[in-house]
Amino acid sequence: MTEHRTDLVVVGCGAGGLSTAVQFLQSAPGAEVVVLERTPRARRGGNTAWTGAFFRLEPDGTPAPDFEQRMLDLSEGRTDPAIVSRLAAEAEPTMRWLEAQGVKTIADTTYFLTSKGPRLMPAGGGAAIVEQLCTRVEELGGTIVYETTATRLLQDDEGRVVGLAATDAGGDEVVWHAPTVVLACGGFEGSPDLLAEHLGEHGSALPTITPGGRANQGEGLIMGIAAGADVDGQFDRFHGEPVDPRAHCAEALVMVYPYGILVDHGGNRFVDEGSDTPDNTFEHVAYRIWRDADQFAYLIADQKLARQEIGRAVLTDRAPESADTLVELAGRLDIDPSSLEATVATYNAAAVPGPLDLTRLDGVRTTGLTPPKSNWARPIDEPPFVAWPVTCAITFTFGGLRTDADARVLTAAGASVPGLYAVGEIAGIYHGKYPGATSVLRALAFGRIAGRTAAGRVRQPSAG
Numbered sequence: 438m439t440e441h442r443t444d445l446v447v448v449g450c451g452a453g454g455l456s457t458a459v460q461f462l463q464s465a466p467g468a469e470v471v472v473l474e475r476t477p478r479a480r481r482g483g484n485t486a487w488t489g490a491f492f493r494l495e496p497d498g499t500p501a502p503d504f505e506q507r508m509l510d511l512s513e514g515r516t517d518p519a520i521v522s523r524l525a526a527e528a529e530p531t532m533r534w535l536e537a538q539g540v541k542t543i544a545d546t547t548y549f550l551t552s553k554g555p556r557l558m559p560a561g562g563g564a565a566i567v568e569q570l571c572t573r574v575e576e577l578g579g580t581i582v583y584e585t586t587a588t589r590l591l592q593d594d595e596g597r598v599v600g601l602a603a604t605d606a607g608g609d610e611v612v613w614h615a616p617t618v619v620l621a622c623g624g625f626e627g628s629p630d631l632l633a634e635h636l637g638e639h640g641s642a643l644p645t646i647t648p649g650g651r652a653n654q655g656e657g658l659i660m661g662i663a664a665g666a667d668v669d670g671q672f673d674r675f676h677g678e679p680v681d682p683r684a685h686c687a688e689a690l691v692m693v694y695p696y697g698i699l700v701d702h703g704g705n706r707f708v709d710e711g712s713d714t715p716d717n718t719f720e721h722v723a724y725r726i727w728r729d730a731d732q733f734a735y736l737i738a739d740q741k742l743a744r745q746e747i748g749r750a751v752l753t754d755r756a757p758e759s760a761d762t763l764v765e766l767a768g769r770l771d772i773d774p775s776s777l778e779a780t781v782a783t784y785n786a787a788a789v790p791g792p793l794d795l796t797r798l799d800g801v802r803t804t805g806l807t808p809p810k811s812n813w814a815r816p817i818d819e820p821p822f823v824a825w826p827v828t829c830a831i832t833f834t835f836g837g838l839r840t841d842a843d844a845r846v847l848t849a850a851g852a853s854v855p856g857l858y859a860v861g862e863i864a865g866i867y868h869g870k871y872p873g874a875t876s877v878l879r880a881l882a883f884g885r886i887a888g889r890t891a892a893g894r895v896r897q898p899s900a901g
Contacts, residue, residue, distance in 0.1 A: 453861030460888030498532030623653030670865020672836030697738030837865030
C-alpha cells in the first residue's frame, strides 16, 4: 500500500469533478488536489466527454423563464427547492466562469424539430469542457491520476471523512489522506448488478448511450452509504433516450418517433407517440420501449416524414429500412406482416388526412384509438414506407446520495457527513422526469460550490 497526503481528493474526471478541482485551486492557491479517474487518459471524462451539453439557459447565461418551476413540476415537488434555487442563482456566474477557463459557449439548434430557437451549449460540446478543464487543473498545479478506481472512504473515530483508498492500474492499493473528499464519479448505469437491483431483472439489459457511461459503476454510491450517507433521487427511474441499435456511433438518437407510429415485436402500438413535443416526451417514450416493448420497437412512417429535413433529429449512421409495401417492410423487420398491416389500417382509420408539420404541436389527433395519438396523427399511406429500429439507451440514473444546496452529503437525520461532498450524477436530485439540459449545468455549478468550500477547509480542516 502507498500513502499520500493532499488537501482535496476528487473522484471523477467529468464536468463535476473538474469544476471542483479548478475552482478549488483558484480559491486556495498553492493547495494540492488529486483527481482520480478510473479510465485511461484517452477515455477520460465519463458522460461529459460525449454529450452535447446543452444548457437550459438564455443566450446571456441566465436561466430560462420556466427553469425553476419546470424542475419542481417534473419531480412532482420531490426535488429539494433549495437545490433548484441555488442552481438557478449559480447558472449565470457559472457560465461566465466557464468562459473564463477557455470554454466558449454558443447558441445552437437542438435535435428537436419543434424547438423554437437555439439553446446555449459549449462550442465543441462536453468534450471541450473535459479537455479545457483538465488543462486548467494541470496549469494550476493539480494532479490527475488515471486508471485508478476509488474503493472506500476513510473516516476517523467521530465519523469525519479523512481520505480515500483506491486501486491503481496494477491492482495495488493507494491511500490519500485529505480533509475533504468530493465524489463526482457518476451514477450506476455502468453496473449491471446495480441496474438489476434497482430497476429489476431487465435493468441490466439497458445499454449505456455512450462509452463514457460504462465507467459509472456505482462505487461512489456504495462508499457514501457505507460512510453514513442517506440517498435521494428515484432509484427505479433513469434518463433514457431512443436510439438506433444498429448504429456504430454513440448517441444514435431517433427523435422523429412522434411523426409515425411505434410498434413492438408483435407489430402492435403501445404508446401515444405524439402526446407532447419530443423534448418533453423522449425520456418517457424510451422508458416505455424498455418497459413495455421488451426493449425493442420500430418506428413506422412514410414519405410524408421521409421527404422532410430531419437530419438534425436522426443521429444514427444507418439509413432506415425501406419498402414499397407494408408486407415487404414487415419481412425486413421480422414482424408478422398481417399484424403490421392490421395495426397500420386501424391507425389510418382513426387518423386525419393532411400535411405533416414537424415544427409544432398541431393538435391533429386520432379518434377512437387505444392508445391514442394526440398530435401528428396523419395516415401512413404514402409509400415507400420507412422504419427505424429503436431501443432505449440509459444516459444516467436518478438515484444517488442525498445532498444539500452546498453539495454536502447528508445523513438520514439531515446532518452532514463531515468532509464528504457529492456533485453531478452521483448527487440524487431527479425524480419522475428529467428536466432536460440541466445535468451538465448542475455538475459545473455544484462543483464550483464544492471547490470553494474545500478551499475553506484547507484553512479550517475541522469544519463540516
